[in-house]
Each structure stands twice: as structure tokens, then as C-alpha cells.
Amino acid sequence: MKKAKLTVDRDFSKAKLDERIYGSFIEHLGRAVYGGIYQPGHPSADEEGFRKDVINLVKALNVSVVRYPGGNFVSSYRWEDGIGPVSQRPKRLDLAWKSLETNEVGVHEFAHWCKKAGTQAMMSLNLGTRGVAEACDLLEYCNHPSGTYLSDLRIKNGEKEPFGFRLWCLGNEMDGPWQIGHKTMDEYGRLASETGRAMKVIDPSIELVACGSSNLLMPTFPQWEATVLEHAYDEVDYISLHQYYGNKDNDSEDFLALSDDMDQFIRSVIAACDFVKAKKRSRKYINLSFDEWNVWFHSGEQDKDTIENHPWQQAPALLEDIYTFEDALLVGLMLITLMKHGDRVKIACMAQLVNVIAPIMAEKDGGAWCQTIFYPFMHASVFGRGTVLEPVLVSDCHDTSHHEDVTDVEAVALYHEEAGEITVFAVNRNLSDDVEFTMDLRGFSPVIFLEHIVMENENLKAVNGPDNPQVTPAVRRDVDNDHGKAVCLLKRASWNVFRFQV
Structure with a gap:
């Protein structure tokens, strides 16, 4: 039989995990906002038009932070369009997704939704078609108490107390030629530096995220990171990473090895950050914000047709991928990878939250339901708290079409001292053999086994729907725990969560 072993000890810890690693993303794209979080007239809508059925599922996901309002959308967005009386707000062309933006939801509405959903806002700034002045104006409007034109305008618009947004993204994917207002690395580095310096004069308590590479295969990676940070190292606190994966070739074995590429991406960005740290002889560390990640490929052809042949619709159905069981396994593997790098990855946002490449789907005239990827994220966010341990993992390996020495099992362990619990997350990505x-x-002995949460399915392509969920978790008590040495059979192609009381 195939075997794997994970050894952990309380004296070998890596870092306290930042809860913002369990963030998500709402962009003015498709039905994420209109028909997603916001739908006046829906049976579940509250007095502000927010869908309470969606809010309940967001709360179940325990989402810590939500990035807003983009995404590609933000690079031609005028934030002023989304304030003041809704009836007087202008409709605009969204150049990123060739849609019609009504601006019914803006900064005030999003702040109210965050409070209702129990999450924090991560605000994105337009550094594509705009710059330093507009970024400072938005910050002053949101965070300055009163006594200036913009802060008093916020008060006039109904918000006496400042929003107090602490986390700000300096643009989005500025390395990408698809981006409105795309910049070279030197152009963007200078702009990020000057914008960040001015913003921290207004509010020194804010944290700033500089745009890193849009994916591992960008031709400017990793020189982009090094150059941007040489300009903006002193002004920013994080650099971003974005990465999506897909199984376009229907090679499931290789698909589940892609989290190894994500691991290498993270390691390379850390190396670039620390290169600049050494070059500047700085004592400051730049940490990572992996603020877009997910599986994304199912809806590609349909989206291309809508955007190119049926443009300027209001909230068209875009990027509405329906996720399979194997997608949930890769999401679980990506979550494990993020946790393993908890010493440097402090923020991460699954893109996105509702309807658009999302764990939550909201039917226009019906209810909200959970995609397959909902469950590993929920398990990680609820149980993956505390200190990331430095484990020793020994596992049999296999090769795939594009990867060598792929471990059958990927796993990580966390110790939540306050709760007195150890949680182990593990994926058996061997498609043929149980392990x-x-x-x-035993470094925590004695431990009491609590539960084993598992997701398994014989059909890797199984999906959920509003009325027929085929992929849901089950709870078992199938672990043999002998004085802190716990043994269990991981079924082939399975997501597993083990919980122990110390």
C-alpha cells in the first residue's frame, strides 16, 4: 500500500497565520454585484437591496476580507460615480468587460455590505487612467474624520464616521497589456511609490499592496517585482500575486500537480522581495498578498462570445464557471500551499465570491447555493487558525505529463493554542491508489481525536447545482489514534480535515 507520514511538534512552528489569508473578492464584473450580493426586489433582499441568503453563505465561509471593486474593472473606474443619491449617479461604459455600469453600488453601499457580512474591505485604486491625486481624494473621502471638502462630502452623503479602510491595493495587474492604462515596470514603480508616499501622509495607519506579476508565466516575471520594489520598497507593505489554473487538456493527474507551480511562484516572489531588501540593506520585510487565485477555465468560450459579440449589457452572465469535484481538490491543494507559506503570505483572496468564478451561486429568481469549491475554503477558514507548524512530510511520489516527483499526499498542520486544537489538512492527489x-x-501528547471531515467522489467531474448537490463533505470517526500516532486511510482523490483536541 502507498504510504505517507506527517510529523509535527509544538516546538517547531513557522508563523502565526494571518486570518486575512481567508479573503475573497467582489468586482463589478458580470453578476458579482448586481444579481449577486445586491438585488433589490429579490425575496431575500433587505432594506438596502442586499441578498440575505448570500450574506448567510458568506458568513458560513468566514471570509475575513473582501477586495473591491476590481480587478480589471478598477483601471477605468471613477469612484465619484458611486456616491451621492443613487438616482443621480451616471451610467458608464466599463472598458474592461465591455459592460454597462449603473453605479447603484459604490463605496457607501459596499461598506454597509461588509458590516452585514462580517468582513473587512480591501480597497483597490485606479492607477490605470488615474493617479496620485484621485487616490488621495478617495482616501481622504473614506478615512479623514471631518473638516475638509471631501470628508464633509462623505458626511453629507450619510456617513458621519470615517470608513477607516486600512488595506489598499495600488492598482491592478499593471504588468498586463490587457489592462486599461498598462504601465512598464519603471512607470508603475514610480507611480506606486509616489501614490503610496502621498497616501501615508493623509493616513499613516494604512497598509499598501503593490501590483506584482499577474501570473507565473508573464514575460517580465520576476524582474517586474524587483524593479517595482526598487522604486516603492519604503512606501509599500505587500506585493501581490495572481494565479488561475485550468484543466483545459482534461489531464486530471497533471491538473492536481499545479499547486506545486503555485508553491514555486510564491518562493520566487519571496526571493525577489528579499533580493531588494538585501540590495537596499533594509531591515523591513515585504510580505505577500495573493489577492487573486482560483480555478478558472470552464466559461472561456461563452465569455468571449458575450464580451465581443454582445457588448455593453448591464450585468451579463460572465465567468460563471460550474466547478467539479477535481476543481475542489485543487482549491484544497492551493489552500494548503497558502497556509504552508503563512510566514510571508499574509493576505489571500479567492477570486471571486458570488456568481463570478465563485464558491457561491445566486439564482436570479431563486436561492443561493454552494459550489464544490465552497467546502474546502470553508473548512480552511473555520478550522485553519492559529500557528502554522513546520512539518516533516514523507510521501510516495508519482510523475505526471508535465511534473516530476509529485507527492501523493500534500498536507499542513496548524495548532490553535487558545482552542487547544490541532488541525491537519490533507489531499490525496493520487487518482489510482488509496494511501x-x-x-x-506525539509532540503534543496526549491528543484526543475529534473528527475526520472528508470529501470523496468516484466521479472527478461531479458538480453541484441548486437542487442536486453531488459533492458535499461527510464526517467520520475512522482514525486509529494510539498515544498521538494517528493513522487513517486517505481514499484516492480526496480532501481531508483531521481535528484533534490537545
């Missing part, structure tokens, strides 16, 4: 999995927890 005997041993968890050596």
Missing part, C-alpha cells in the same frame, strides 16, 4: 496516512502528533 495509508500517519500523523505523528
Whole structure:
């Protein structure tokens, strides 16, 4: 039988995990906002038009932070369009997605929604068609108490207290030629530096995220990171990473190895950050914000047809991928990868939250329901708290069409001292064989086994729907725990969560 062993000890810890690693993303794209979080007249809508059925599922996901309003959308967005009386707000062409933006939802509405959903806002700035002045204006409007034109305008618009937004993204994917207002690395680095410096004069408490590479295969990676940080190192706190994966070739075995590429991407960005740190002889570390990640490929042809042949619709159905069981397995593997790098990855946003490449789907005239990828994210966000441990993982390996020495099992362990719990997340990505999995927890002995949450399905292409969920988790008590040495059989192609009481 195939075997794998994870050994952890309380004395070998990596970092306290930042809860903002369990963030998500709402962009003015498709039905994410209109028909997603906001739908006046829907049976579940509250007095402000927000869907309470969606809010309840967001709360179940335990989402810590939500990036807004983009995304590609932000690079031609005028934030002023989304304030003041809704009836007087202008309709605009969204150049990123060739849609019609009504501006019914803006900064005030989003702040109210965040409070209702129990999450924090991560604001994105337009550094595509705009610059330093407009970024400072938005910050002053949102965070300055009163006594200036913009802060008093916020008060006039109904918000006496400042929003107090702490986390700000300096643009979006500025390395990408698809981006409205695309910049070279030197152009963007200078702009990020000057914008960040001015913003921190207004509010020194804010944290700033500089745009990193849009994916691992960008031709400017990793020189982009090095050049941008040489300009903006002193002004910014994080640099972003974006990465999506897909199984376009229907090679499931290789698809589940793609989290190894994500791991290499993270390591390379850390190396670039620390190169600039050494070059500047700085004592400051730049950490990582992986603020777009997910599986995205199912809806490609349909989206292309809508955008190119049927442009300027209001909230068209775009990027509405229906996720399979194997997609949920890769999402689980990506979550494990993010947790393993908890010492440097402090923020991460699954893109996106509702309807658009999302764990939550909202039917126009019906209810809201959970996609397959909802569950690994929920398990990680609810149980993946505390200190990331430095484990020793020994596993049998296999090769795929494009990867070598792929471990059958990927796993990570966290210790939540306040709750007195250890949680182990593990994926068996071997599609042929079950694996005997041993968890050596004797460094915490004695431990009591609590539960084993598992997702399995014989059909890798199984999906959920509003009325026929085929992929849901089950709870088992199938772990043999002998004085802190716990053994369980990981079924082939399975997502597993093990919980122990210390």
C-alpha cells in the first residue's frame, strides 16, 4: 500500500497565520454585484437591496476580507460615480468587460455590505487612467474624520464616521497589456511609490499592496517585482500575486500537480522581495498578498462570445464557471500551499465570491447555493487558525505529463493554542491508489481525536447545482489514534480535515 507520514511538534512552528489569508473578492464584473450580493426586489433582499441568503453563505465561509471593486474593472473606474443619491449617479461604459455600469453600488453601499457580512474591505485604486491625486481624494473621502471638502462630502452623503479602510491595493495587474492604462515596470514603480508616499501622509495607519506579476508565466516575471520594489520598497507593505489554473487538456493527474507551480511562484516572489531588501540593506520585510487565485477555465468560450459579440449589457452572465469535484481538490491543494507559506503570505483572496468564478451561486429568481469549491475554503477558514507548524512530510511520489516527483499526499498542520486544537489538512492527489496516512502528533501528547471531515467522489467531474448537490463533505470517526500516532486511510482523490483536541 502507498504510504505517507506527517510529523509535527509544538516546538517547531513557522508563523502565526494571518486570518486575512481567508479573503475573497467582489468586482463589478458580470453578476458579482448586481444579481449577486445586491438585488433589490429579490425575496431575500433587505432594506438596502442586499441578498440575505448570500450574506448567510458568506458568513458560513468566514471570509475575513473582501477586495473591491476590481480587478480589471478598477483601471477605468471613477469612484465619484458611486456616491451621492443613487438616482443621480451616471451610467458608464466599463472598458474592461465591455459592460454597462449603473453605479447603484459604490463605496457607501459596499461598506454597509461588509458590516452585514462580517468582513473587512480591501480597497483597490485606479492607477490605470488615474493617479496620485484621485487616490488621495478617495482616501481622504473614506478615512479623514471631518473638516475638509471631501470628508464633509462623505458626511453629507450619510456617513458621519470615517470608513477607516486600512488595506489598499495600488492598482491592478499593471504588468498586463490587457489592462486599461498598462504601465512598464519603471512607470508603475514610480507611480506606486509616489501614490503610496502621498497616501501615508493623509493616513499613516494604512497598509499598501503593490501590483506584482499577474501570473507565473508573464514575460517580465520576476524582474517586474524587483524593479517595482526598487522604486516603492519604503512606501509599500505587500506585493501581490495572481494565479488561475485550468484543466483545459482534461489531464486530471497533471491538473492536481499545479499547486506545486503555485508553491514555486510564491518562493520566487519571496526571493525577489528579499533580493531588494538585501540590495537596499533594509531591515523591513515585504510580505505577500495573493489577492487573486482560483480555478478558472470552464466559461472561456461563452465569455468571449458575450464580451465581443454582445457588448455593453448591464450585468451579463460572465465567468460563471460550474466547478467539479477535481476543481475542489485543487482549491484544497492551493489552500494548503497558502497556509504552508503563512510566514510571508499574509493576505489571500479567492477570486471571486458570488456568481463570478465563485464558491457561491445566486439564482436570479431563486436561492443561493454552494459550489464544490465552497467546502474546502470553508473548512480552511473555520478550522485553519492559529500557528502554522513546520512539518516533516514523507510521501510516495508519482510523475505526471508535465511534473516530476509529485507527492501523493500534500498536507499542513496548524495548532490553535487558545482552542487547544490541532488541525491537519490533507489531499490525496493520487487518482489510482488509496494511501495509508500517519500523523505523528506525539509532540503534543496526549491528543484526543475529534473528527475526520472528508470529501470523496468516484466521479472527478461531479458538480453541484441548486437542487442536486453531488459533492458535499461527510464526517467520520475512522482514525486509529494510539498515544498521538494517528493513522487513517486517505481514499484516492480526496480532501481531508483531521481535528484533534490537545
